[in-house]
Amino acid sequence: MNTKEIISNLEQYLKIMIKSTDRLNHVYNVVYFSQRLARIHKVSQERVRIAALGHDLFREVEPSKLITIAKIYSIPITEFEMSAPILLHGMISAEFLKRKYKIDEEIYEAVYYHTSGYEYMGQIGKILVISDSAGDDREYKGVKKLREESLRSLDLGYKIAIENKIHYAIEKERYILEQTYKTWNRIVLNKNLNN
Ligand SMILES: [Fe+2]
Ligand SMILES: [Fe+2]
Numbered sequence: 001m002n003t004k005e006i007i008s009n010l011e012q013y014l015k016i017m018i019k020s021t022d023r024l025n026h027v028y029n030v031v032y033f034s035q036r037l038a039r040i041h042k043v044s045q046e047r048v049r050i051a052a053l054g055h056d057l058f059r060e061v062e063p064s065k066l067i068t069i070a071k072i073y074s075i076p077i078t079e080f081e082m083s084a085p086i087l088l089h090g091m092i093s094a095e096f097l098k099r100k101y102k103i104d105e106e107i108y109e110a111v112y113y114h115t116s117g118y119e120y121m122g123q124i125g126k127i128l129v130i131s132d133s134a135g136d137d138r139e140y141k142g143v144k145k146l147r148e149e150s151l152r153s154l155d156l157g158y159k160i161a162i163e164n165k166i167h168y169a170i171e172k173e174r175y176i177l178e179q180t181y182k183t184w185n186r187i188v189l190n191k192n193l194n195n
Pocket of ligand 1: 055056059089090114115
């Protein structure tokens with residue numbers, strides 16, 4: 001399948017996998033904002049589109065099924081994912097896309113780590129993490145800053161998105177995922193090394 005075929009196939013598949021109109025709306029908001037970022041920051045729009053269309057493919061699958069599929073895909077399940085299986089939806093979506101469409105490593109990594117962030121994230125992943133929390137369907141304190149800064153700099157936008165995840169986790173008493181704090185530490189380390 002070429003890139004165009006993958007995109008149209010994925011659009012069909014999304015309709016089957018995502019029943020809620022709000023979530024479908026979210027996915028297309030992510031697509032829209034990620035396309036803007038890709039254009040501005042000169043990243044492949046088609047590859048970003050595949051990552052955005054596919055990132056939440058398994059978001060509506062029920063928790064016990066997510067555990068079963070993760071086992072089939074040999075995805076390591078920690079006690080945190082065991083207690084909140086929804087955390088597996090990105091990893092499962094990435095594995096599915098790799099098997100079905102043979103997506104490249106950067107798209108895979110973007111989708112796999114879109115919930116947590118990833119300390120060695122590429123451009124596509126940075127765009128996806130930002131767009132996932134900056135689309136028009138999102139409304140929270142700081143979202144405007146995230147939108148504006150990410151149009152200027154992907155690195156700055158990514159830093160703000162990770163920072164927001166940490167604040168949100170503390171505020172809502174949710175887990176700060178391992179890759180989220182590792183990403184934060186990596187960003188600070190790189191900053192210190194460059195000073
Ligand atoms: Fe997601
Ligand atoms: Fe999402």
